Structures are given as structure tokens and as C-alpha cells.
Amino acid sequence: MAPFAGFDMPISYPTGSVEEHLVTRRSVGLFDIDHMGQIEISGPGADEYVSRLVSARVSDMVVPQARYSLLLDGEGFVLDDLFVYRMPDSWWIVVNASNREADFAWFTAHAPKGVKVIDKSDETYMIAVQGPRAIELLDAIGKPAVSTLERFTWGRIAIEGVPVLFGRTGYTGEDGGELFFPAEKAEFLWKHILDSGAKLGIETMPIGLAARDSLRFEAGMPLHGHEISPSIKPLESGFKWACDFEKDFVGKEALEKLAAEGVTRKLVGLEVTGGVPREGYDVVDVSGRKVGVCVAGMFCPTVKKYAANAFVEPGLTKTGTRLAVLVRGQPKEAVVVKRPLYVPAYRR
Amino acid sequence: MSIDSKARYAESHEYARLDGAEVVVGISDHAQAELGDIVFVELPAVGKTIAKGQTFGVVESVKAASDLYMPVGGTVVAVNAALEGDPALVNRDCYGEGWMLRVKPSDAAQLDVLMDAAAYGATVGEA
Numbered sequence: 440m441a442p443f444a445g446f447d448m449p450i451s452y453p454t455g456s457v458e459e460h461l462v463t464r465r466s467v468g469l470f471d472i473d474h475m476g477q478i479e480i481s482g483p484g485a486d487e488y489v490s491r492l493v494s495a496r497v498s499d500m501v502v503p504q505a506r507y508s509l510l511l512d513g514e515g516f517v518l519d520d521l522f523v524y525r526m527p528d529s530w531w532i533v534v535n536a537s538n539r540e541a542d543f544a545w546f547t548a549h550a551p552k553g554v555k556v557i558d559k560s561d562e563t564y565m566i567a568v569q570g571p572r573a574i575e576l577l578d579a580i581g582k583p584a585v586s587t588l589e590r591f592t593w594g595r596i597a598i599e600g601v602p603v604l605f606g607r608t609g610y611t612g613e614d615g616g617e618l619f620f621p622a623e624k625a626e627f628l629w630k631h632i633l634d635s636g637a638k639l640g641i642e643t644m645p646i647g648l649a650a651r652d653s654l655r656f657e658a659g660m661p662l663h664g665h666e667i668s669p670s671i672k673p674l675e676s677g678f679k680w681a682c683d684f685e686k687d688f689v690g691k692e693a694l695e696k697l698a699a700e701g702v703t704r705k706l707v708g709l710e711v712t713g714g715v716p717r718e719g720y721d722v723v724d725v726s727g728r729k730v731g732v733c734v735a736g737m738f739c740p741t742v743k744k745y746a747a748n749a750f751v752e753p754g755l756t757k758t759g760t761r762l763a764v765l766v767r768g769q770p771k772e773a774v775v776v777k778r779p780l781y782v783p784a785y786r787r
Numbered sequence: 788m789s790i791d792s793k794a795r796y797a798e799s800h801e802y803a804r805l806d807g808a809e810v811v812v813g814i815s816d817h818a819q820a821e822l823g824d825i826v827f828v829e830l831p832a833v834g835k836t837i838a839k840g841q842t843f844g845v846v847e848s849v850k851a852a853s854d855l856y857m858p859v860g861g862t863v864v865a866v867n868a869a870l871e872g873d874p875a876l877v878n879r880d881c882y883g884e885g886w887m888l889r890v891k892p893s894d895a896a897q898l899d900v901l902m903d904a905a906a907y908g909a910t911v912g913e914a
Contacts, residue, residue: 456849457824457875649823649849715827715847738826738849745827767845767852 448474449647456649460740463570463611463654466642469632470567470651476539476560477619478546481529483553489530492549493523494673494690496683500525503592505606509673509681510534510542511690515697517667517678518545522608524593531604533565533617535663549689564625566618568632569654571784572641573615577605580635585616590785601628610651612658612783656748657739659708659779665718665735666706666748672697675750676706677778704731704750707760708778711736714766716747721765722773730755733764742780747773789816790908791882795858795901798910802882803858803890803898810859810898812888814846816881817911822848825877830866830887837863839897843888846877859897861890 449471451459462468480489490497495508504525510518519538524531534542539560546556568577578584581596585605588594593606604619620628629645636643646654652662661667666676673682674697682694709716716736724730731751739746747764755762758777763770790796794804794811800818804811819825827847837843839860846853867886870876877885892898902910 450850451823455824455878457826653849714829715852717852738847 449645451647451649452645454644456647456653457738457740459644459646459650460653462642462644463613463646463650464741465571467568467570467573467576467615467636467644468611468613468646468650468654469629469636469643470569470646471629472565472567472617473622473625474536475565476534476536476542476558477563477565478532478534478543479529479557479559480532480546480550480554481557482555484551485530485554488549488551488554489523489532490686491688492546493521494682494688495523496686497523497525497530498686502527503588503594505591505593505608507681509667509678510545511673511688511694512669513689513693515672515690515693516669517663517671517673518542518669519663520661520667520681522606524606533606538663562622563619564622564628566620566625566629566632567609567611567615568618569609569611569613569615569646571613573613576632576636576639576641576643577616579639579641580631581605590614598628599631603628610660611654612660612779612781613654614784652735653737653740656735656737656746657741657779657781658783659781662735671750672702674698675702675704702753705753705756706734707731707749707751707756708776708780709733709736709747709749709762709764709773710776710780711745711747711764711766712772714764714769714771715745716749716764716766716771716773720747722747722749722751723763723765723770724755725761725763727763727770730762736764739780744780746776746780748778788820788911789882790904792904794882795898795903796907797856797858797901799856801856801858803901804882805895805898806889808891809864810861810890810892810895811886812843812858812890813881813886814855814877815907815911819878819881819885822846822850822853824849825874828870828874828877828887830870831863833863833866835863836861836893847874855887857890858901859890859892860894861892863888864891865889
């Protein structure tokens with residue numbers, strides 16, 4: 440167990456994180472992600488307010504859509520990334536554990552009179568069910584079926600009488616969803632999903648933080664504090680697509696200025712030979728000059744590669760560019776590769 | 788947890804097992820379990836002479852990189868090339884197919900200084 444944002448979180452279960460990763464890719468992985476925070480926003484003016492605070496376009500969203508967005512500060516740095524759910528009379532915003540309090544304070548501080556910002560994290564539990572057979576499993580145990588929902592939409596279902604808000608979203612590159620439900624039902628639902636998997640012959644396994652990280656990494660999804668953070672701007676890590684420059688939003692001016700001036704570093708994927716790249720390792724060019732730094736790196740179990748995400752000088756981002764990562768001081772061959780290493784199942 | 792009764796053990800959890808005139812070196816079952824999934828093993832060049840207690844390589848698990856220390860000094864006569872393609876052999880069979888080095892010891896008496904299976908078992912909480 441490891442402390443993570445005030446929660447005791449399993450790094451891996453006894454099976455080991457590589458097997459956990461592979462089970463999620465071939466069947467179903469169950470993720471205890473109660474550390475994620477949920478904020479509910481409602482009241483007159485809430486639509487305009489949410490639109491101004493988050494970077495993505497939300498004005499065109501209709502029930503039951505859910506959309507990825509960033510939360511930026513006035514200088515264009517990434518405070519957090521989040522999922523925005525369009526509810527009938529409110530917005531449901533899912534934020535990262537480590538930023539829950541800061542995000543809530545940010546939303547509260549910017550809220551105009553009449554807009555209600557409520558932290559729903561304590562009463563809400565969150566479990567992710569991910570993998571190629573996740574939807575089949577959920578359809579077997581819940582009503583109505585979630586298979587009819589499109590990617591990035593939500594629905595309300597019941598599992599053994601427990602009311603569940605289901606989002607067809609996730610952080611693994613696999614199909615599946617994320618379940619929100621009353622916290623007191625957590626243990627029951629967790630066990631019920633695992634038991635049902637066993638009963639139905641659908642291999643289902645609990646997944647720890649290490650595999651959660653390798654799954655998201657392969658699928659090209661960012662982890663706050665690594666590819667995005669309060670010292671990183673979205674244009675540097677390839678998140679222009681999550682910013683709607685046709686609307687007004689906090690951080691927009693700073694990003695427009697940066698776009699005009701040009702970024703000084705860019706996020707790339709590196710495939711490394713002869714060692715495991717890790718966060719903090721330097722990236723050098725063929726002459727040995729430091730040109731960047733790794734912000735994440737690991738062995739990727741599905742593609743069976745050692746890979747890193749690194750910020751490098753903008754002239755070195757072309758696929759095939761030869762660089763090196765200093766693994767404990769030793770240069771190891773690295774080549775710029777296309778991200779993601781694993782194309783999410785729902786995008787194929 | 789298994790302990791190879793024929794091997795002797797360093798405090799840093801490497802084992803050394805006499806095999807004829809050579810010593811087979813690897814890490815203990817306790818060590819591999821503590822490390823978790825092993826994803827990379829870096830081993831020295833054959834022919835290199837390394838003193839007892841010096842690093843001979845690195846084992847990388849999902850979690851972290853850890854140095855490997857020579858349980859006995861000597862010259863590396865073979866390294867386990869299979870670990871390059873399948874480092875998880877160390878997890879699956881640390882005393883067998885997951886071996887790391889074969890060493891020609893400079894002084895076989897160095898083995899006697901290492902813990903025997905019973906003593907090592909006691910340090911890692913095994914009967």
C-alpha cells in the first residue's frame with residue numbers, strides 16, 4: 440500500500456502489476472478510484488460560468504454527454520484535467536484526487552452569485568470497470584443495459600438495487616465505464632462485480648495504481664504532475680484540441696500569446712533500448728547535449744517496449760528523431776515515436 | 788517463499804551457489820517477491836572481473852531500479868542472455884532459469900562468509 444493524496448492505495452495486488460495490465464487489455468479490470476473528486480455545479484448562470492472556467496467547448500453539450508477538459512489558471516498553466524458531465528439541471532465535474540481541494544477552492548472563488556458549487560466527493564464512491572468484456576459484464580448485472588450508450592455519454596442504472604451513475608469513459612484505452620454511487624455501497628458493489636465476473640466466466644481482477652499508470656501511459660493519456668501540471672501549458676503537451684479558442688476561457692490570452700511566440704518545449708514519446716527510462720531522467724541529443732527531460736517512463740506490457748514521455752526542444756519532435764535517455768548516467772538509445780503506443784480500442 | 792538450500796546468501800539478497808569450479812549468482816526468491824514484476828536486468832560483460840560487494844548490474848522492477856552486488860569476487864564467465872528477452876524469468880524461477888551470472892571465483896572461501904540457507908531464512912522471516 441502507498442499513500443496517495445491522503446488515501447491508502449494498492450500499488451499492485453498479489454497478481455503483480457504486469458498481469459493486472461494484461462487482464463485489463465484482455466478481459467476486465469476493476470479499479471477502486473474513490474480518490475477522484477466530484478463537484479456539482481448548478482444555479483442560474485452555471486452554464487456560462489463552467490464554459491469560462493474549463494478550456495474545452497461545453498456550450499454545445501447536451502444530456503447525456505461527457506467531455507474531457509482542462510482547468511487552466513490565468514497564465515495558461517494546467518491546474519488539473521477533468522471530465523465534465525452535462526446533467527439535466529447541473530454540471531458534474533470529475534477531478535483528480537491530489538487537486539480536489541484546490542479545484543474546489545478555484546471553482547468556489549470564481550463562482551458568481553447564484554451559482555452553487557458543491558463538493559460531492561465524500562458521499563460519492565467511484566469504481567472503474569474497464570476492458571473488452573466490461574460492458575458485457577455490466578449489462579449482465581445492471582439495468583438498463585449500458586451497451587446502448589455511446590462513448591463519452593452517461594446513463595443511470597441500478598445494480599442489485601444500488602443507483603449508479605454510469606459514464607462510458609475511462610483511463611485505460613479500453614472500453615468500459617466509470618461508476619458513481621453512494622459511498623456506503625462501495626464494498627458491496629466491489630465484491631458483487633468481482634463475484635459476478637467469476638460466476639459468469641468473465642475474468643475480472645482488481646487493478647492497482649502501477650497498472651493504472653501503465654495502461655493510461657500506453658494509451659497516451661496524461662497523468663497530472665507528469666504530462667500536465669501547474670508548470671506545464673497545454674500547447675506544450677499537445678492539448679490544444681482540449682482548448683476551444685472560439686470562446687472565452689481562463690488562460691486563453693496567455694495561450695494565444697504562447698502560440699504566437701512559439702513553445703520552447705514539446706511532449707514526445709520515446710522508445711528506449713537497453714534500459715528503463717523513468718521520470719526525471721535527462722534526454723540528450725547525439726552530441727550529448729541535454730535537450731529535455733522525461734516526465735514519465737516505464738515498461739509497457741502490451742506493446743512490450745520501454746518508453747518515456749519527455750519534454751524536448753521543439754525541433755526534435757519528428758517521429759524517428761534519434762536521441763538518448765541517460766539511464767543512471769548512461770546514454771541509452773531513444774527514438775521519437777508516435778503517441779499513443781497503444782491506440783484505444785474505441786478509436787480503432 | 789522458497790530458499791535454495793544449496794546456495795549461500797548475501798545480506799543484499801543475492802545468492803551464490805557452487806557448481807563445480809564456478810559459482811552461479813542470482814537474487815533470492817524473497818528479493819524477487821519484494822521487487823515485484825521485473826522488467827529489465829542489466830548484466831556485465833563476460834570476462835569482467837568484479838570484486839565481492841561491488842555492483843555487477845541492475846535489476847529494474849515496475850517500481851524501481853536496484854543495484855546488484857557480487858556475493859563473491861571473481862571473473863564473469865557467462866551471463867544469462869535469456870533475461871534480455873524475458874526478465875520475468877527472475878520472478879518465475881530465480882534459482883533456476885532466472886540465474887544471472889556464472890562466476891569463476893577469485894577466492895572460493897568467500898562463499899563461507901555468506902549466510903547459509905537457515906541463517907538467511909531467519910533474516911527474511913522464514914523458518
